[in-house]
Amino acid sequence: MGEGTFGQVLECWDRESREMVAIKVVRSVKKYSDAAMIEIDVLQKLARNDVAGKHCVQIRNWFDYRSHICIVCEKLGPSLYDFLRKTGYRPFPIDLVRQIGEQLLESVAFMHRLQLIHTDLKPENILLVSSDYVKLPDPKDGSFSRKLPKSSAIKLIDFGSAAYHHQDRSYIVSTRHYRAPEVILGHGWSYPCDIWSVGCILVELCSGETLFQTHENLEHLAMMERVLGPLPRHMLERADQHAEKYVRRGRLNWPEGATTRESIRAVLKLPRLQNLVMQHVDHSAGDFIDLLKRLLAYEPSARLTAEEALSHGFFSRYGDRRSL
Numbered sequence: 001m002g003e004g005t006f007g008q009v010l011e012c013w014d015r016e017s018r019e020m021v022a023i024k025v026v027r028s029v030k031k032y033s034d035a036a037m038i039e040i041d042v043l044q045k046l047a048r049n050d051v052a053g054k055h056c057v058q059i060r061n062w063f064d065y066r067s068h069i070c071i072v073c074e075k076l077g078p079s080l081y082d083f084l085r086k087t088g089y090r091p092f093p094i095d096l097v098r099q100i101g102e103q104l105l106e107s108v109a110f111m112h113r114l115q116l117i118h119t120d121l122k123p124e125n126i127l128l129v130s131s132d133y134v135k136l137p138d139p140k141d142g143s144f145s146r147k148l149p150k151s152s153a154i155k156l157i158d159f160g161s162a163a164y165h166h167q168d169r170s171y172i173v174s175t176r177h178y179r180a181p182e183v184i185l186g187h188g189w190s191y192p193c194d195i196w197s198v199g200c201i202l203v204e205l206c207s208g209e210t211l212f213q214t215h216e217n218l219e220h221l222a223m224m225e226r227v228l229g230p231l232p233r234h235m236l237e238r239a240d241q242h243a244e245k246y247v248r249r250g251r252l253n254w255p256e257g258a259t260t261r262e263s264i265r266a267v268l269k270l271p272r273l274q275n276l277v278m279q280h281v282d283h284s285a286g287d288f289i290d291l292l293k294r295l296l297a298y299e300p301s302a303r304l305t306a307e308e309a310l311s312h313g314f315f316s317r318y319g320d321r322r323s324l
């Protein structure tokens with residue numbers, strides 16, 4: 001069902017419970033086995049606290065097979081990334097973005113209440129519960145070629161990088177595109193780094209494209225400034241020894257520090273957040289833009305918490321319609 005540096009996820013038939021399950025078979029390398037044991041611990045804690053099992057993938061069992069840690073979980077559907085990829089990166093309608101966004105924030109709020117930070121939220125780690133989809137008429141030509149999930153129900157997976165609030169929080173976290181500015185600038189991080197990732201994910205669902213498509217720190221920060229406005233001086237001035245080279249006289253060293261002309265062009269090509277959203281959303285665009293600005297606030301302490309975000313007008317002003 002999936003493959004990575006950690007090992008493989010296999011679809012299996014559980015003869016005792018008579019159901020299909022997903023088994024994560026971890027490579028027999030100490031680094032990965034240790035991470036898997038942490039993931040098991042987190043999955044068990046989540047399961048104990050989420051009796052209805054609606055926020056996160058449910059662990060069924062685990063065992064050690066010839067020094068491969070195997071984690072047995074309920075079988076879920078495709079990831080949001082897989083769904084987008086298979087449908088040609090076609091943006092999701094705003095009502096679907098709202099339903100997914102609300103559940104995502106509920107799951108993040110649930111983790112944060114348990115003092116857990118996911119640290120690797122991205123469309124690959126958000127799975128649709130069901131693989132069923134509906135075909136809808138394409139507004140352009142009327143053909144039934146537009147695929148959407150039949151149900152918007154989602155759950156989080158991949159707790160291998162989850163961290164407790166009280167742990168050391170100085171190392172680099174998150175997959176590049178979903179990484180918060182305080183992580184890049186080496187300020188240390190906490191719950192707000194998950195919220196930044198949620199902001200990036202919601203933009204991606206509504207546009208079909210990764211918001212910050214980059215592989216380099218300075219270019220990444222320049223992209224943020226292009227979409228969201230200038231980074232505050234006090235944040236730039238607090239950059240650690242690895243990041244101080246991105247700052248000159250209290251501002252981002254851009255475009256002077258760019259490595260190529262393509263890089264400058266890639267940044268210039270990006271629209272402001274407001275324009276980006278307006279290109280894809282008709283109704284409720286105002287509420288959506290306001291929510292995104294608060295999820296993508298540079299200053300971590302100014303960013304909404306998951307709980308606060310759930311009370312935002314983008315969710316409260318519209319009815320809850322789980323299935324389309």
Ligand SMILES: Nc1ncnc2c1ncn2[C@@H]1O[C@H](COP(=O)(O)OP(=O)(O)OP(=O)(O)O)[C@@H](O)[C@H]1O
Pocket residue numbers: 001002003004005006007009022024057073074075076077079124125127157158159160
């Ligand atoms: N319960 C599940 N049901 C269905 N598919 C799953 C399930 N768990 C994992 N997968 C698939 O396997 C992939 C890898 O799983 P997971 O993200 O847990 O591994 P990982 O080591 O953390 O991967 P990564 O290298 O992306 O961090 C997922 O992206 C998903 O496609």
